[in-house]
Amino acid sequence: MSAELFLAGRYLKPRRNAVSLITLSSILGVTLGVAVLMVVLAVMTGFTDLMKEKLIATQAHFQIRAVNGGVIRYPKPVVEAVKRSGGEALPVVMGPLLAQYREGRLDPRVVVLGAPADRIRKHLTSLEVQRGTFELEGRRIVLGSALAARWGARIGDKILLHSVNRLTRMIRRRADGGIELDPGASAALPTEFTVAGICSMGKYDFDNLVIFADADDAAELFDLPWGCATSVFGWGPDPFDQRVIVSSIESKLSPAFRVSTWQQENRQLLEVLAVEKRMMFFLLIFIVLVAAFSITNTLITSVYQKTREIGLLKAIGATDGAVTRVFIAQGLLIGVIGSGCGALLGWLVIFFRNDILRLVSQWTGMSLFPKEFYFFNELPARIVAGDLGFIVVSSIVLCTLGAVIPAWRASRISPAQALRYE
């Protein structure tokens, strides 16, 4: 161990004076900063992981659509391209509809997903039938649980679904710019479906939006030819790395088709989560920054209190650089000790997070993460080694930088002047 590091360690060792207490408070500041950063980032990572799991379980790994936004008239070649690339494919008919769930009660915020029931259940792994059955043939539908709750729907209820396409075709624009009923169009009557089941995907927005229907029924609702699809859902071997399969599919399809992964489909959400995490880091690092300023104050006080000792060190041969290193090493040691303690404290909080949450909920009588919104019973958290490393390194660097000014001040002390007035 170098003399500088040894001296720095000794200067930090708690003694019966205020400087050591202030040093301890500096270490505590760094500890809290690192712990808070670690806990928040771990929870955000856990939450993002959970979101990704839900996204993967509630949608395809990738979707293939026609570039022009139209329907895929013949989905079979697309399905074959996916299969030959090592994936599985499911043509679906999907789009927005107008639902009439009671006399005069309309809901414009629904999406019908039409596909064979067995294929849906195979691929959407988080789908759980809560009531009834997941049978779609014979003009039967299955409602998302939140949607069913919103409507007050029960098994066996009759629901009318209005085709937006057909409604659109009933009107035309007049020469003067106004609109009128198209005399040539037939009246668009809704189709009546029976609620066969109520299911949950474990994701609130999905459960609040989706109605599962048979593929042919859905095609009829959208006034599409039999056998066509609005898109082809695909699943590959690794949902987190789809570069190979996507490129293989693209090479087998004409440029009229576009493949988009679940990450691209949810780019906005994933970017928001990533930005939130970065923002949290940026905001919470200020705790460590404040701790670093506290180190600056502590060490400036220490330099003034130890002026004579610093003069002595220089008199017996310490160079300006050596004295600088003694104080820089103090900042470094505070950073290392504080970060180490912070990492340990953070790990403990993360490990016991659910017990802590239960206690807080009991004390306050509030549910911190209502199940109807978050769909998890326990707070998710995952410590990423890279995040932890970045937090610890940033904290140590900030603490070390906090010592630069006092160290520079100490290095400029003249030994003769410091020792002159004994």
Next chain:
Amino acid sequence: MMTESPLPAAAAAAPAEAIVELRDVTYAYRLGKRRLEVLRGITRSFAKGGWHCIFGASGSGKTTLLNLIGAMEPPASGSLRVAGVELGSLSRREAARFRARRIGLVFQAYHLLPELSILENVMLPARFAGISAREARARAAALLENVGLKERMRHRPTELSGGEEQRAAIARALVNDPELLLADEPTGNLDGRTGGEILRIFEELRNAPGGRSILMITHNREIAAYADSVSELVDGVLVDPPASPAPLA
């Protein structure tokens, strides 16, 4: 109780081999716009291997002169050579290295670091001089044994008496085997008996084979009498002391 004795005058002519050579050395403090001249053209040499003393009243500039000789400050003008090195030409870093390796310092107030044990205090200059921890520890332990502090090595300075602290400070000054030992009122904080013990250590150092050069400053005529040669600092100039001592105020 020490007895008064005539002070041995320092050699006026330059000795054959000098440990310290001052030529027209000046130094002044700035007090606002005022310039306070402390040292006014000092020219003197101190022979290698001897015990020299600079005697003078409080505030006469003794410590300032010692600081210049100890490479802690450069002179305002003039030439100052210590152990053959022109100090005025040294950078701050070179001066620090010079202090670490070639100068040993003993202070009136001992200046042991309270955070360190006695052994660690003595090791410190060796560590700054780039000597390994193991070697520094061995040297420090041997020196502490020589000054009778073998049993006190692990103690903190606050647990030692004044005499013990000063003996530890002497051990610290010697750990890098310096050519010149500078002592600033080394007995100033000690009673007569304990001060005598410290002076006996200096005598042993002077009398040891290949005798070490010692330059001590004091305001005490009785202490000065222990040295081989004495110079008196009067009005910023070094002079030979009067043959018969004047009673001290």
